[in-house]
Amino acid sequence: MSKSQKTAPERVSLIGAPTDVGAGRRGSSMGPEALRVAGLHKMLRGLGMEVVDRGDLIGPLNPEEKPVNGYRNLKEVAAWNGLVRDAMYEALKDGDFPILMGGDHCLAVGSIAGVAKHCHEAGKSLSVLWLDAHADFNTPDTSPSGNIHGMPIACLAGHGPKELTGLGHAVPILDPTNVIQVGIRSVDAAEKELVAENGLTVYDMRQIDEHGMRRVMDMALAKAAEAGGHMHVSFDVDFLDPSIAPGVPTTVPGGPNYREAQLCMEMIYDSGLTCSLDIMELNPAFDRGNMTAELAVELVSSLFGEQTLARTHSNRKYSL
Numbered sequence: 505m506s507k508s509q510k511t512a513p514e515r516v517s518l519i520g521a522p523t524d525v526g527a528g529r530r531g532s533s534m535g536p537e538a539l540r541v542a543g544l545h546k547m548l549r550g551l552g553m554e555v556v557d558r559g560d561l562i563g564p565l566n567p568e569e570k571p572v573n574g575y576r577n578l579k580e581v582a583a584w585n586g587l588v589r590d591a592m593y594e595a596l597k598d599g600d601f602p603i604l605m606g607g608d609h610c611l612a613v614g615s616i617a618g619v620a621k622h623c624h625e626a627g628k629s630l631s632v633l634w635l636d637a638h639a640d641f642n643t644p645d646t647s648p649s650g651n652i653h654g655m656p657i658a659c660l661a662g663h664g665p666k667e668l669t670g671l672g673h674a675v676p677i678l679d680p681t682n683v684i685q686v687g688i689r690s691v692d693a694a695e696k697e698l699v700a701e702n703g704l705t706v707y708d709m710r711q712i713d714e715h716g717m718r719r720v721m722d723m724a725l726a727k728a729a730e731a732g733g734h735m736h737v738s739f740d741v742d743f744l745d746p747s748i749a750p751g752v753p754t755t756v757p758g759g760p761n762y763r764e765a766q767l768c769m770e771m772i773y774d775s776g777l778t779c780s781l782d783i784m785e786l787n788p789a790f791d792r793g794n795m796t797a798e799l800a801v802e803l804v805s806s807l808f809g810e811q812t813l814a815r816t817h818s819n820r821k822y823s824l
Contacts, residue, residue: 687743
């Protein structure tokens with residue numbers, strides 16, 4: 505494969521957040537190191553970028569407590585998200601393209617809070633492309649578990665505890681109508697109403713089955729382009745079908761296959777919109793020989809422009 509002719513970021517910052525404090529099953533804390541072992545930094549350097557590994561953030565251990573008032577480990581989740589927020593903001597302030605290596609998906613509250621603060625100060629609008637099997641719009645009233653990795657979008661939209669909704673420059677941290685979700689196939693019954701009421705744009709697996717990944721990504725990226733400014737991609741590895749990506753704590757059958765996932769990432773790159781990235785919920789405890797981490801790195805290489813042939817992308821440009 506050869507690098508595309510499009511311009512890649514000059515410098516990428518890797519930020520590790522080794523915690524599973526928001527999840528119901530342990531192991532996502534090993535995700536950042538699994539991505540390093542799979543060669544994430546080497547791949548990015550091979551595409552011509554300078555890579556700065558800022559190391560792993562150090563936060564509280566997972567106390568594995570039972571939920572209190574509908575939230576499990578809220579104090580620790582808030583602490584980790586504060587660390588992530590500051591790290592993402594500092595990387596963007598330094599002019600870098602930040603990649604957050606999770607860690608469970610509760611960390612998206614801090615990640616996107618840091619990005620939103622940067623965008624606010626720079627006078628840019630923010631859209632979020634959420635690649636996931638789950639809508640992650642639960643609240644204590646709708647969550648069957650109290651695990652906060654099922655609540656980050658709700659918290660970002662202002663529905664959650666002040667410890668998390670207050671992490672940003674404003675409440676809500678993010679306009680939910682600027683959230684575009686792709687690959688969704690597991691939404692709790694009461695959660696469905698919240699998703700509809702808050703105006704998220706959701707492309708579930710039925711739409712991918714009916715229209716194909718190309719058409720769905722055309723629509724998703726056009727919606728992101730309408731928002732303009734900065735597009736943040738939050739990639740939960742359980743977005744992928746578990747037959748190709750078993751290394752996640754919450755597998756849901758019927759996700760995108762290898763080629764669909766590659767096309768998704770290639771089209772994200774072609775759009776020229778992405779300015780920051782999360783890689784979430786990679787859990788080596790459930791993986792086989794680090795295959796899921798290696799696949800995640802391969803897919804991220806496509807998101808950064810690795811492809812079989814050089815292309816002009818003249819039909820894949822989205823105007824800001």
